[in-house]
Amino acid sequence: MTHRDIVVVGAGPAGLAAAEGALAAGARVTLIDSADQPGGQYHRMLPEAYEATRPEALQHGWTAFQRRLRRVRGHPDCAWWSESSVWALERPDPAPDRDSDLDRDPDRDSDPDRDREQPRPPRVHVLRGPADGSGRRRTTLEPDALVLAVGAHDRVLPFPGWELPGVFTAGAAQALAKGERVVVGDRAVIAGTGPFLLPVAASLLEAGAQVLEVLEANTPRTVARGWSQRPWQLAAQAGKSGELAEYTALLLRHRVPYRTGRTVVEARGDGRVEEVVTARLRPDWSVVPGSERTLAVDxxxxxxxxxxxxELPVAAGCALRGTLGGEFVAVDDDQATSRPGVYAAGEITGVAGAPAARAEGALAGWRAAGGDPDTAAVRRLRRSRDQGRAFAERLARAHPIGAAWPGWLRPETVVCRCEEADYASLCRAAADPAGSAARVAKLATRAGLGPCQARVCGPTVAELNARLSGAPADREAEGLPVPAPHRRPLAQPIRLGELAAAPQPPHQP
Known part of the structure; x- marks a missing residue:
């Protein structure tokens, strides 16, 4: 029996389940993640040096996670690559040229059956070592199949003062609280939209911070209308109801108010945030005049x-699909993408929570390894995945981004924090017929050209440019080219010295 070599990128709930599924199907697995421990944001763990006596305090499903982790890490056919970043995916030529392929493993070159397998998934270029270290080494993997489970990051809309020190993404604040027991401040406000506000508040409270308010921007009617449609479908999400009850009890115990239809529209301070202005919002997120309140925070x-x-799915050539909740990787019933040999799971296919991510990951790993597509277990995974997709649609309806949020902006409001490009510069570029094209506007304003390479500001800048230039909201429906802000040849930063150094062969599991 020939074992398939599977590379799984990302070790969160989806990636860990994918590794377990591929191992169960008899594959050899290389599990890659930039963190030093598996778990992703959902199961972010304290460093071992902390010797935590109750590591499950900030976790849900800790026992099941630990069991899965032991099965994966302890499997003889699994190689765990921590502190490793996939910096590029290289699509192979249709007919491989054995004299010119980069970084080919000579041991694998000797198998003629592999050369006849067409088409091949992309080569995976990896940097191994801490991101801030000087001894990282470059290597390349050529798997039989690739599972991408790289997750998502917070989207934050700009508002006056959001660039001040002390203004954090909710995900960063939670990561510090869960992974380091560090609180971002003593008096914090949590604002935005979506259920993620609640676990962030819980993490800060458990770590010792005072949470003054939790602010959901959408109105009670919008939230209720989104969650109340087809309520019988919520029976499949009983676990989430339990989590909601826990978070609600925690907020009540700490007397933290949860307000809907209100958000932070300005941050103020001398050198760092000292106070915020919150305001009541209409359903379209326009500010209700006279509803502003000032609150002292740090x-x-x-x-x-x-x-x-x-970035990696686009580099692999995977097709994307637009949904109510945004743009995601398109997958079929087996989690396979449009690129042969490439599978996707988790939040890059839709934000539906950890249970759905685990189901998608297990299905992707099993099928990537050639597992039977019609077993009872696979059918259960597909049902769980489909329930998760229905939950994602409900989530997008209950917590949309209101169309009138640009009304919060002022001419001097920073839109791209890396390059300090402000709203006025975007307006000037859009008003100039010669500079309104997306690429020209990017060069003129420098928005998106900084170190984050538009990962934070990209969706916002694209939306504002479309509004200011009068472009159709749905360019694809109008037959116009759709911008590809995720198309980056280098998915992660790499030093020139690392790029110039000869790649080293990978250590096989």
Missing amino acids: AVCVTHGFSPQL
Whole structure:
């Protein structure tokens, strides 16, 4: 029996389940993640040096996670690559040239059956070692199949003062609280939209911070209308109801008010945030005049949903699909993408929570390894995955981003924090017929050209440019080219010295 070599990128709930599924199907697995421990944001763990006596305090499903982790890490056919970043995916030529292929493993070259397998998934270029270290080494993997489970990051809409120190994404604040027991401030406000506001508040409270308010921007009617449609479908999400009850009890115990239809529209301070202005919002997120309130704080945690990390899927050539919740990787019933040999799971296919991500990951790993597509277990995974997709649609309806949010902006409001490009510069570029094209506007304003390479500001800048230039809201429906903000040849930063150094062969599991 020939074992398939599977590379799984990302070790969160989806990636860990994918590794377990591929191992169960008899594959050899290389599990890659930039963190030093598996778990992703959902199961972010304290460093071992902390010797935590109750590591499950900030976790849900800790026992099941630990069991899965032991099965994966302890499997003889699994190689765990921590502190490793996939910096590029290289699509192979249709007919491989054995004299010119980069970084080919000579041991694998000797198998003629592999050369006849067409088409091949992309080569995976990896940097191994801490991101801030000087001894990282470059290597390349050529798997039989690739599972991408790279997750998502917070989307944050700009507002006056959001660039001040002390204004954090909610995900960053939670990561510090869960992974380091560090609080971002003593008096914090959490604002934005979506259920993620609640676990962030719980993490800060458990770590010792005072949470003054949790602010959901959408009105009670919008939230209720989104969650109340087809309520019988919520029976499949009983676990989430239990989590909601826990978070609600925690907020009540700490007397933290949860307000809907209100958000942070300005942060103020001399050198760092000292106070915020909150305001009541209409359903379209326009500010209700006279509803502003000022609150003294030393930290603000903001999230307006999630942006999937699509750099690697786009580099692999995977097709994307637009949904109510944004743009995600298109997959079929087996989690296979449009690129042969490439599978996707988790938040890059839709933000539906950890249970759905685990189901998608297990299905992707099993099928990537050639597992039977019609077993009872596979059918259960597909049902769980489909329930998760229905939950994602409900989530997008209950917590949309209102169309009138640009009304918060002022001419001097920073839109791209890396390059300090402000709203006025975007307006000037859009008003100039010669500079309104997306690429020209990017060069003129420098928005998106900084270190984050538009990962934070990209969706916002694209939306504002479309509004200011009068472009159709749905360019694809109008037959116009759709911008590809995720198309980056280098998915992660790499030093020139690392790029010039000869790649080293990978250590096989």
